[in-house]
Amino acid sequence: MITKQPISSKIHMIENGNIADVKGFRTAGTHCGLKRKRPDLGIIVCDVPASAAGVFTLNKIQAAPLYVTKESLRRTNGKLQAVLVNSGNANACTGQKGYDDALEMRKLAAQKCNIPEQAVAVTSTGVIGEHLPMEKIRLGVEKLQITDEAKLFSKAILTTDTYTKEVCVELTINNKVVRIGGVAKGSGMIHPNMATMLGFITTDAVIEPDQLQGALSKVTDETFNRITVDGDTSTNDMVLVMASGLAGNDTLNPQHQEWSIFNEALTLCAKTLAKMIARDGEGATKLIEVQVTGAATNEEAGKIAKTIVGSDLVKTAAYGRDANWGRIICAIGYSDCVINPQTIDIAIGPYQTLIQSEPKEVNDDEISAYMDTADTIVIQVNLHCGSGTGEAWGCDLSYDYVRINAGYRT
Incomplete structure (x- = not known):
């Protein structure tokens, strides 16, 4: 029924x-x-x-x-x-x-x-x-x-x-x-x-x-x-x-x-x-969702979100349950979009790691536990540059991705 x-x-x-x-x-x-x-x-x-x-x-x-x-x-x-x-x-x-x-x-x-x-x-x-x-x-x-x-x-x-x-x-x-x-x-x-x-x-x-x-x-x-x-x-x-x-x-x-x-x-x-x-990415263990707000335009918000979720360093950090927000801000920086390097907020799940581009003291073990237990790892970014919003989705990058693709034809 x-x-x-x-x-x-x-x-x-x-x-x-x-x-x-x-x-x-x-x-x-x-x-x-x-x-x-x-x-x-x-x-x-x-x-x-x-x-x-x-x-x-x-x-x-x-x-x-x-x-x-x-x-x-x-x-x-x-x-x-x-x-x-x-x-x-x-x-x-x-x-x-x-x-x-x-x-x-x-x-x-x-x-x-x-x-x-x-x-x-x-x-x-x-x-x-x-x-x-x-x-x-x-x-x-x-x-x-x-x-x-x-x-x-x-x-x-x-x-x-x-x-x-x-x-x-x-x-x-x-x-x-x-x-x-x-x-x-x-x-x-x-x-x-x-x-x-x-x-x-x-x-x-x-x-x-x-x-x-x-x-x-x-x-x-x-x-x-x-x-x-x-x-x-x-x-x-x-x-x-x-x-x-x-x-x-x-x-x-x-x-x-x-x-x-x-x-x-x-x-x-x-x-x-x-x-x-x-x-369902090959070898994936986690879905990653990136939510960007405060971008210059919706198009740029989407582009930044996809740049973050497409970063191999972000993807491997997600697989390792590593709260390495430095990889996230690095991806923002090379997205070729309008940003103000002094006004960026970043959160991994419920944990704020960066406010107005100033690091916030965090408990890495708590964030790692969140990344381990959550089915979807949510990364939130606020650029404070406009009203543009956008999302993108990807997955972590695991050892199994290499194994599956190394043997794709065999």
């Missing part, structure tokens, strides 16, 4: 919710042999042509599936009806054959769902530089059993992740119940603007593609682009949103009186997934 946990008076988190809890969407997942045992091929299908929007990696080396997906969005003016995803092989740096294989994946999915080829997006994640074993893909698409249950899909997109990442929120627009569901994968090579991360969001809201694209781009800047695990930006990754329109609300746009509520719910969905990705 689905139960609801209240987030605000207008938005509720659906416990154990996922993308298939949204009107019009079904999924499937299967094992086709790209990975040894686990599911490695999945599909999302919408019962109707859906408004769609996407954001893509800024790495100049982009995998073939990204080109195919962007072509589909262009040729349909932002309408999609299915997304086919494989893990275990990135189909990146694979030349003309890789592009042709991505086109064939699109065709196979279209035939499976009896929809036009251009209504299909495709994406891949996994090892770079190896051609897809297309015979396995063909057989796998035939095996897909499309249902209202999303668990196999959420497992099929994983690589080194240790758990699935799913969310669904519910809100009311024009007295119509609207849902937004999301699923993501990501564990290593995470440093968006985008990184080794796939995100798929479904909604039954009525919204046109251009408005959906604008909303997604803004939300991505504030959520997915604020996470970092290891500073590497990958070749493949994307976030796609599809809107079936089956909720029956008045068409959403910036003039709609409940536009801000929709954006708040979309942000909540994306932020929840982003934090799950950061928490």
Whole structure:
């Protein structure tokens, strides 16, 4: 049974919710042999042509599936009806054959769902530089059993992740119940603007593609682009949103009186997934959340927060439960943002370590105990330079990160 946990008076988190809890969407997942045992091929299908929007990696080396997906969005003016995803092989740096294989994946999915080829997006994640074993893909698409249950899909997109990442929120627009569901994968090579991360969001809201694209781009800047695990930006990754329109609300746009509520719910969905990705960083034992206030602008606050959480020295200090705030202020200093070196406050959890750039006497053992027992290590910074605020999320850097990545292909 689905139960609801209240987030605000207008938005509720659906416990154990996922993308298939949204009107019009079904999924499937299967094992086709790209990975040894686990599911490695999945599909999302919408019962109707859906408004769609996407954001893509800024790495100049982009995998073939990204080109195919962007072509589909262009040729349909932002309408999609299915997304086919494989893990275990990135189909990146694979030349003309890789592009042709991505086109064939699109065709196979279209035939499976009896929809036009251009209504299909495709994406891949996994090892770079190896051609897809297309015979396995063909057989796998035939095996897909499309249902209202999303668990196999959420497992099929994983690589080194240790758990699935799913969310669904519910809100009311024009007295119509609207849902937004999301699923993501990501564990290593995470440093968006985008990184080794796939995100798929479904909604039954009525919204046109251009408005959906604008909303997604803004939300991505504030959520997915604020996470970092290891500073590497990958070749493949994307976030796609599809809107079936089956909720029956008045068409959403910036003039709609409940536009801000929709954006708040979309942000909540994306932020929840982003934090799950950061928490599941390869070898991670802690989520790190950095909250910056008093920056010159919101953009600079976000940049400073991400600089701190991306610092290897901060990340290793978090792993060692070391209250070394000097590493935090060092990262602030090289963020290339407006600061006043004389007015910085820093706190680690509830413990103030710096006030107006003057060290405060602290009990290192107490802070270490906080860092050890807290599931999320919260670092707060007040720059006293303006009204800008921003957040970023990452994880600690452990010995296991090296072990996992040293043996990634073996």
